[in-house]
Amino acid sequence: MAKGRRIVAPGEQLPPDTTGPEEYLVDHGEWKSPATLGIVDERDGKHVFIPLQGVYVPRKGDIVIGLITGQGIVNWFVDINSPYQAILTVQDFLGRPFNPMTDDMSKLLRIGDYVKAQVQAFDRTRNPTLTVQGEGLGRIVEGKIVEVLPSRIPRIIGKKHSMINMISEETGCEIYAAVNGRIHLKCPNEDSETIAILAIKKIERETHTVGLTERVKRLIQEEKKVRGV
Amino acid sequence: MARKDGVTLFREDGTRLDGRRPDEMRPIRMEVGVLENADGSAMVEFGRTKVLAAVYGPREPVQKYIAIPDKAVLRVRYHMAPFSTSERKSPAPSRREVELSKVIREALEPVVLTDQFPRTAIDVFIEVLQADGGTRTTGLTAASLALADAGIPMRALVGGVAVGKIQDKLVLDIDEFEDNYAEADMPVGAAPDIGLVTLFQINGVMTREEVMKGLDMALEAINKIVEMEKEVLKSKYVKAEV
Amino acid sequence: MSMTPFRVPVVPTLKKETFMSLYRKGTRLDERDLFTPRKVEIETGVIDKAEGSALVKLGNTKVLAGVKIEVGTPFRDTPNQGVLTVHAEFVPLASPVFEPGPPDENAIELARVVDRSLREVGVVDLESLVIREGEKVWIVWVDLYVIDHDGNLFDASMLAAMAALKTARLPDYEEYETGEIEVLRDKSQGPLKLNHTVVTVTTAKVGEYIIVDPTLDEETISDSRMVVAVDEQGRIVGLQKVGEAGYTREEVEKVLNISLGAAKVYFKSLEEALARKG
Numbered sequence: 001m002a003k004g005r006r007i008v009a010p011g012e013q014l015p016p017d018t019t020g021p022e023e024y025l026v027d028h029g030e031w032k033s034p035a036t037l038g039i040v041d042e043r044d045g046k047h048v049f050i051p052l053q054g055v056y057v058p059r060k061g062d063i064v065i066g067l068i069t070g071q072g073i074v075n076w077f078v079d080i081n082s083p084y085q086a087i088l089t090v091q092d093f094l095g096r097p098f099n100p101m102t103d104d105m106s107k108l109l110r111i112g113d114y115v116k117a118q119v120q121a122f123d124r125t126r127n128p129t130l131t132v133q134g135e136g137l138g139r140i141v142e143g144k145i146v147e148v149l150p151s152r153i154p155r156i157i158g159k160k161h162s163m164i165n166m167i168s169e170e171t172g173c174e175i176y177a178a179v180n181g182r183i184h185l186k187c188p189n190e191d192s193e194t195i196a197i198l199a200i201k202k203i204e205r206e207t208h209t210v211g212l213t214e215r216v217k218r219l220i221q222e223e224k225k226v227r228g229v
Numbered sequence: 230m231a232r233k234d235g236v237t238l239f240r241e242d243g244t245r246l247d248g249r250r251p252d253e254m255r256p257i258r259m260e261v262g263v264l265e266n267a268d269g270s271a272m273v274e275f276g277r278t279k280v281l282a283a284v285y286g287p288r289e290p291v292q293k294y295i296a297i298p299d300k301a302v303l304r305v306r307y308h309m310a311p312f313s314t315s316e317r318k319s320p321a322p323s324r325r326e327v328e329l330s331k332v333i334r335e336a337l338e339p340v341v342l343t344d345q346f347p348r349t350a351i352d353v354f355i356e357v358l359q360a361d362g363g364t365r366t367t368g369l370t371a372a373s374l375a376l377a378d379a380g381i382p383m384r385a386l387v388g389g390v391a392v393g394k395i396q397d398k399l400v401l402d403i404d405e406f407e408d409n410y411a412e413a414d415m416p417v418g419a420a421p422d423i424g425l426v427t428l429f430q431i432n433g434v435m436t437r438e439e440v441m442k443g444l445d446m447a448l449e450a451i452n453k454i455v456e457m458e459k460e461v462l463k464s465k466y467v468k469a470e471v
Numbered sequence: 472m473s474m475t476p477f478r479v480p481v482v483p484t485l486k487k488e489t490f491m492s493l494y495r496k497g498t499r500l501d502e503r504d505l506f507t508p509r510k511v512e513i514e515t516g517v518i519d520k521a522e523g524s525a526l527v528k529l530g531n532t533k534v535l536a537g538v539k540i541e542v543g544t545p546f547r548d549t550p551n552q553g554v555l556t557v558h559a560e561f562v563p564l565a566s567p568v569f570e571p572g573p574p575d576e577n578a579i580e581l582a583r584v585v586d587r588s589l590r591e592v593g594v595v596d597l598e599s600l601v602i603r604e605g606e607k608v609w610i611v612w613v614d615l616y617v618i619d620h621d622g623n624l625f626d627a628s629m630l631a632a633m634a635a636l637k638t639a640r641l642p643d644y645e646e647y648e649t650g651e652i653e654v655l656r657d658k659s660q661g662p663l664k665l666n667h668t669v670v671t672v673t674t675a676k677v678g679e680y681i682i683v684d685p686t687l688d689e690e691t692i693s694d695s696r697m698v699v700a701v702d703e704q705g706r707i708v709g710l711q712k713v714g715e716a717g718y719t720r721e722e723v724e725k726v727l728n729i730s731l732g733a734a735k736v737y738f739k740s741l742e743e744a745l746a747r748k749g
Contacts, residue, residue, distance in 0.1 A: 007466050009459035010377055011385030011422035023345055026384050033422065035342055035382035037462055052466065053380025055287060057346075083287040083349040124347045125298065151380075208466055295477050306472040324579050330473035331576045335695075338475065338715040413591070415710075425717030429697070431710035433591045437727050440707055444723060 004042040007208065008034045008049070020049030023057070039208050052208060056082045056150040056180040058128040062119045063137075065145060065182035066130060068109050074098060076109055078117070078130060081150065081180045088117060088130040095133055114140040116176070116184070143174075143186040146197055148204045150181035155207045156200060163203065163213055170220045171196045171229075191227045195220055236410055238395050245400060245407070247276075254390065254402040254450055259370075259461045261378040269379025273371040275390075276404055277361035282371035284379040287349035295350070300343040302350050305334035307368055309357040329365050336369050336389070336418040336428035342382040351381060362405035363391045369418045369428055370454060377462050387427055388454035389418035392443040394435055399443045401450055415440070417447035421455050473576055475715075478568060480691055487692045494680045501530070501686070506729055508672075508684035508736050513630060513744035515638040522656075523639025523663065527631040530686060531621035533565075536613060536631035538639040540663070542602065542652050543610040553600020553608040557586035559615040559628065566620040580713070582615065585629055588669050588700035588709035589613075595636065596664040602644065607652055609641065611663070622687035625698045625713075629671040630737060637745055639663040668703045670737035672730035676716060681725055683733045697723075699730035703738065707731075 008014065014032045018025065024035045034040075038051040058064070058080060066086055070077035076093075078086040090098040090105055109115065115130075116137050122128035132138045148156065156177050157164045168175050173187040173196045183200060187193035199216050206212055223229075237246075244250055255276030264270035267283035274280075287301050295302055307329040311320050322330075333355065341351065353375065355368040366389030373387045393403030394413040408414055413433025419426045426448075431440065493499055503509065509530030518524035523538035545552060559582035561569045574582070589595060600609035613635065615628045643658035675685035675693035685693055694716035700709030707727070712718065718726070 007463045009386065009462045010383040011420065011455070012459065013422070023342075024382060026342070026382075028423070033385065035384070036380045037377065037466070051380075054382075055380065083289060083346055085289060295474060297475065297477050300475075302475040302477055304472050304474045324583060327473070327576050327579045328583050331580055332711075334473040334475070335713065335715055339717040343475070420717065423717075424719050426712070426720065426723055427717040429710065429712040429718070429723070431707060432587050434702075434706050434708050436706055437731065440710075440727060441724060444720065448720065 005210070006040055007037065007052075008040050009037055010035055014040060014049065015047050018047040018049050021051060024051040024054060025049055051151055053149070054151045056080070058082055058084060058086065058119045058122045058180075060119055060122060062179050064117060064119060064130070064180040065140070065176075065178040065184060066115050066117055068111050068113045068115065070111065071105055073100075076105075078115065080128070080130075081147070081182060082128075084122070084124075084127055086117075086119070086128045086130050088115065088132065092131050092133060109139060114145055114184075116140055116178070140184060143184055144193060144197075146183045146185060146200055148181050148183065148200060150179065152204045152207050153177050153179055153181060155212070156183070156203050158213065163216070166213065166217060167196055167199050167220065170217065170224070171199075189229075191229050195223045195227065195229070198223060238407060238410055239398070247404070251398055251400045252446060254453075255404065257454065257457060259374060259457060261374050261461055262465060267375070267379070269375045269377070269381070271371045271374035271378060273367050273374065275363050275367045275402060277359055278363055278367050278404075279357075279359040280364060280367045280371045281356045281358055282368065282375040283354045284352065284372075284375040284381065285354075286351040286379075287346040287381070288352075289348070290350035296348040299347050301341075301346040301348075303334055303338060303341055303343060303353070304350055305330050305337065305353045305355070305372070307333050307355045307357070307365065309360060309364070313357045313360045329368075332428060332430065333365060333369050333372065336387060337372060337376070339425055339427045340373075340384045340387050340420050340423075341376060342384060345382055351376075360405065362403055362408050363416070366390050366416050366418060366428070370458070374458050374461065377458070385420040385422040386455050386458050387418055387420045388451045388458060389416065389428055390447050390450045390454060391416040392447045394433060394439060394443070399439060399446060401446055413439075415443050415447070417444060417451065419448055419451045421448065421452045480568075482692050486688070490689065490692055491678060491680075494677065494682065499682070500688075505680060505682045506733055508626065508733060509686070511630065511737065511740035513634050513740060515634050515744065515748050521635075522642060523635040523637075525631045525634035525638065527627050527634065529623060529627040529630070529684065531619060532623060532627045533617075533619035534624065534627040534631040535616040535618055536628070536635040537616070538635045538663075539612045539614070540639070540642055541610050541612065542607055542644065542654055545601070545605060545608040549597075550605035551601055552597035553595075554610040555586070555590060555595050555597065555613070556610065557582045557589065557613045557615065557632065559585070559617065561617050561620070565617050569620070580711070581624055581628060584625060584671070584698055584700075584709065584711050585613075585615065585632055588629060588671060589632065589636075592667050592669060592702050592706070592708040594633075594665055594667045594669055596666050599664040600641075602646075602652060611636075611639075620687060622685050622690045623673050625671050625673045626684060626737065629669065629700070630741060633668060633670065633741060634744060636663060636665060637668075637741075638748060668738065668741065669700055669708055670734050670741065671698050671700045671709070672733045672737065673698045674726050674729055676718065676722065681722065681729055683729060697726045697730075699727065701731060701734035705731055705734075
């Protein structure tokens with residue numbers, strides 16, 4: 001592990017100036033502690049805590065990949081890989097008022113379908129609502145979905161999209177990594193799909209290590225050679 | 230050093246029957262991530278006592294009416310496997326298990342940040358696989374590890390150990406045999422990082438001075454137990470390092 | 472499975488503020504200081520059919536204890552001892568939050584804490600309860616009936632159990648040639664033999680304050696509670712932390728000191744009630 005980086009466990013003392021996601025840092029007044037396992041990165045005397053764990057808690061504006069798990073009278077229930085089940089209304093999906101006499105919900109979305117949607121509202125007191133009104137949103141009709149720990153998504157994307165762009169370029173896959181830990185892949189063939197999945201799973205396992213981009217790149221190139229891509 | 234009923238619990242040199250010093254714990258073994266399905270899991274052994282714990286959640290509770298509007302509901306079940314004791318234990322929950330489930334839940338409530346997940350449930354299942362004394366404190370230790378392994382936000386980790394009073398002497402981490410002859414058994418659970426005792430019971434007769442001395446013994450031991458928990462949790466990541 | 476209570480009354484923030492500002496001045500809503508229990512009233516012999524009984528009023532909390540003594544078989548590992556069993560019922564008439572049904576975790580915990588506090592120090596002389604060793608012994612049932620809940624069920628229940636046991640009489644019996652034993656309830660062999668007297672002292676932790684004998688309102692605003700069982704020699708004969716918070720080492724020490732002091736008040740109440748009786 002690089003100098004200035006260390007793994008920390010819940011309850012351990014961190015300097016009071018440590019920054020990081022609020023939900024995962026406990027403020028004890030004179031000191032702070034991580035609420036989950038994570039990494040503390042010390043740079044130029046500043047401490048940053050990066051959690052290695054945590055469930056996905058929706059935030060307004062997030063683009064998520066949801067799984068349709070149930071159907072209500074005017075809405076679908078959507079699993080967004082979170083403790084909170086999301087709701088997508090038929091009216092939103094259609095972009096016009098819903099008429100149960102003429103519109104057949106089950107023809108629009110079926111249980112088991114994936115949708116790419118945006119969190120419209122959520123405040124923890126009510127279930128999050130989703131919208132598919134926006135560019136690139138709606139039912140996912142092709143490709144594969146890979147699930148990873150939501151806390152790994154930032155690393156899979158990388159700084160300024162460096163990691164995800166590299167995998168894309170090397171494999172030729174179109175990749176979308178949603179914050180809720182679901183990654184949508186559209187690949188030219190099965191081999192490149194497998195390679196992209198192997199790369200993503202490697203990042204999930206080794207998120208906290210340094211020099212990861214290089215190692216992932218090497219893995220992809222070796223796999224390409226083996227598979228003759 | 231024999232008692233009037235002829236049972237001796239200390240050797241001539243002052244050590245206990247299994248060779249431990251009065252302030253020595255049994256060998257401790259901890260492992261996390263032992264179950265595939267659970268969000269977090271742990272196996273903890275204190276000597277021959279073996280306890281498995283699993284955590285599911287935060288998730289939407291099946292019975293919606295138990296949801297609390299401003300925090301998660303913590304649900305804890307302490308249960309002994311039928312084969313965990315010398316004589317088979319009926320798998321139906323006993324009054325003892327009902328009480329201990331509550332005592333352990335109340336020892337976890339101060340450290341789990343339940344207010345981060347309103348209306349959800351966090352479930353902790355503790356199965357005693359082999360009982361040889363100290364099952365509730367071993368269960369608490371396993372629960373703490375399983376919660377951390379599940380990534381449930383925590384104020385601090387907790388650990389537990391029991392102190393016994395045998396022939397007027399305080400001894401750490403009593404096993405089942407010692408407990409049978411003990412004048413008192415004092416299980417303690419604590420979160421050393423935030424200086425809180427979160428599980429505390431006394432079964433037996435002690436003076437105030439003995440209680441405080443025993444509590445200090447337990448707290449010192451729990452410090453070590455919690456440090457071990459941290460190492461075990463981190464080792465998962467340290468191993469993956471290149 | 473034990474669950475975070477989800478049917479708890481909502482505590483108005485201002486109510487807590489009111490209580491806390493009184494504690495700061497060393498007093499409480501009912502004008503008690505922080506370390507004195509409420510008024511204790513003990514009435515014994517309230518149920519004729521029971522071998523011993525007592526109604527305890529601790530402020531507005533009321534607990535009725537009945538002692539029934541039956542013939543039964545001893546446990547295999549203690550053939551030369553009688554049996555003591557404590558049971559608690561939170562009857563639905565006592566509180567809007569009590570539901571009919573089998574005892575919940577709170578009732579079970581209450582019964583087990585009272586049971587252990589009696590058992591560990593040997594309050595009831597179990598060896599005096601043998602009829603035929605290994606075969607027939609007296610079984611002493613202590614049934615606790617919480618009939619009005621205004622906080623601190625532990626101390627009220629323990630006082631009721633103790634007063635009922637202290638006034639309980641062991642029935643006489645006749646042994647037939649067949650070995651059968653008939654209990655003669657209208658005759659008595661004399662009082663039940665007891666070796667010790669035990670009371671519990673419950674304190675609540677509210678912020679930085681430790682208060683003795685909390686009312687229901689005080690329990691609702693409290694962070695946690697500690698029940699300390701004390702015998703007549705001032706020894707600690709049982710302890711249970713109850714509730715959702717933790718204690719620092721210093722708070723534990725403070726709780727022990729306060730509890731040992733307050734126990735004297737309960738002992739005096741018991742003594743006076745029993746002296747009146749007899």
